[in-house]
Amino acid sequence: MSNRTVIVVWAQDRAGAIGRDNTIPWRVPEDMARFRELTTGHAVIMGRKTWESLPPKFRPLPGRRNVVITRSSGFVAEGAEIVGGLAEALDLAGDTVVIMGGGQIYSAAMESATHLRITEIDMLVEGADAFAPEVDPYAWDAAESGEWLTSSSGVRYRFVDYVRHALVRG
Ligand SMILES: NC(=O)c1ccc[n+]([C@@H]2O[C@H](COP(=O)([O-])OP(=O)(O)OC[C@H]3O[C@@H](n4cnc5c(N)ncnc54)[C@H](OP(=O)(O)O)[C@@H]3O)[C@@H](O)[C@H]2O)c1
Structure with missing residues (x-):
């Protein structure tokens, strides 16, 4: 295993939904702030659809x-580097890289991932069409589960972080 830290970041509803019609079907500014904190200074890897889901004025993600x-x-x-697959993307990136979606890229990245930073959203989205991958309890330890909080938008959410077993056991 390489020494690279591969952090996979997503927000999901109670059924694991992450998107609908190429958008994120909730608004939790606190989660966006955490995302900015987690990603600033690092490479962020995303699928073409997630790139296109970003409002043009917010892409490329600054910093x-x-x-x-x-x-x-x-x-x-414009402002992004284009690659033909995940391996190439990881090779471009530095020691710490963040996988930021969407569903297809999360699934592909799970085997390389060292850390998961998941936001659980207390909702059930109807008509979702993009989903988070399974978090295999044999592969991952829940390192920290935050308290349920209420967003300024009224939505309940909490942060749950996982670390791959092998990293915990050395
Ligand atoms: N809740 C969250 O945390 C979160 C975060 C990010 C995104 N999202 C949501 O997720 C949804 C998008 O996810 P998605 O699964 O539909 O799309 P995606 O993973 O963002 O992008 C899929 C695209 O990536 C490219 N791709 C995938 N596998 C590839 C491979 N092995 N080799 C080369 N290229 C590959 C393909 O692009 P081409 O078709 O161009 O070849 C494919 O169409 C949206 O609703 C978005 O809002 C949610």
């Missing part, structure tokens, strides 16, 4: 190296 994965050789994403 971060934006890396976009696509199979389309002609894809242009």
Whole structure:
């Protein structure tokens, strides 16, 4: 295993939904603030659809190296680096890299992941079409489970962090 720290960050509803119609179906400013904190200064790796889900005025995400994965050789994403797969994306990145979605890229990244930083959203989204991967309890230790909090938007949420077993046991 490499020494790289691969942090996978997502927010999910109670059923593991992460998106609908290429958007995130809730608004939790506190979670966005935490995301900014976790990612600033690092490379962020995302799928082409997640790149396109970012409002143009917010992309590339400032203060971060934006890396976009696509199979389309002609894809242009101003201010981002384009790669053809996850391995290439990880090779570009430094010692610490953050995987920021979406569903396809999370699934592909789970085997390389060392840390999961999950936000649980106390909602059940109808019509969701993108989902978080399974967190295998044999592979992951819940390192820290935060208290349930209420967002300024009224939504209840909490932060749950996982560390891969092997990292805990040395
Ligand atoms: N709740 C959260 O924390 C969170 C975070 C991020 C995103 N989201 C949501 O997730 C949804 C998007 O997720 P998604 O699963 O639909 O899309 P995605 O993972 O963002 O992007 C999928 C695209 O990535 C490229 N790709 C995937 N696997 C690849 C591979 N092995 N090699 C090369 N390219 C590959 C393909 O691009 P091409 O088609 O161009 O080849 C594919 O269409 C949206 O609703 C978004 O809002 C939620």
